[in-house]
Amino acid sequence: MNILDKIVARKREEVIEAKQNKSVSELEKEDLFARKTVSLAAALRNASSPKIISEFKRKSPSKGIINDQVSPEVVTFDYANAGAVALSVLTDIDFFGGSFSDFLKARHANPVIPMLRKDFIIDEYQLYEAKAIGADVILLIAACLTPAEVVSLSQKAHELGLEVLLEVHNAEELAATIGENIDIVGVNNRNLKTFETSIETSIALSEQIPDSFVKISESGLKNAETIHRLHGYGYKGFLIGETFMKTVNPGTALADLQIDLTQQSNLNPLVL
């Protein structure tokens, strides 16, 4: 059993419990359910420079505790101020230390910026939850869903006004799950068996993702040089958690990266 299998097994239990505690019609009555969502895909598609999706991530299976001294409202407000195109907030409790409370605090501190509910979606019920906490985008991980599940969950997400980020690790997952209701394709550089990250995964898959899909690179991204390199392969967005969260002030870490990105593109305008 790899880590994804363990996470998904626990997630199935959580969803059963959640459905017993709150019905879909109760979720539909939450104030944020009626909120009009903001498009991350459009913000990325129209961007001429690399854009950062900044993640609030307390801990992870690969690194253990990353930062337990930070508050979601402060960090995400600082991220948005430092120019993040979107926020990603973990809502998985057991493996990532996230929660709906973290997500809601971040949403209330940042009413307009696109926000990704970062979790392991396996059931339509979780899409209603995502809408009820004010998410704009949900994640579908090809490695833990059948192609038919990707189709039905992405259709339902669109019905609810949510955008869909499809995450793939290899060409087989991409070919099996890419479809009409996918808004953004994310290539995850992290090997879930070894936890090693390699940007070669993003490079290898870049040409196989049709141009009609906005593409982003995820995990293990640390510096402006790598981001400019991947931007050259057509990646518009970059999902970064640990590099920021392991610092005392994650918002400042993003601001510093933005300065590096601008300086490097000024030195060599062709990298844009």
Ligand SMILES: O=C(O)c1ccccc1NCC(=O)[C@H](O)[C@H](O)COP(=O)(O)O
């Ligand atoms: O981060 C992990 O250890 C992990 C383990 C198993 C499944 C998923 C995992 N991470 C989820 C993510 O996609 C990352 O949080 C995201 O891409 C940001 O990555 P990073 O910048 O390396 O924190």
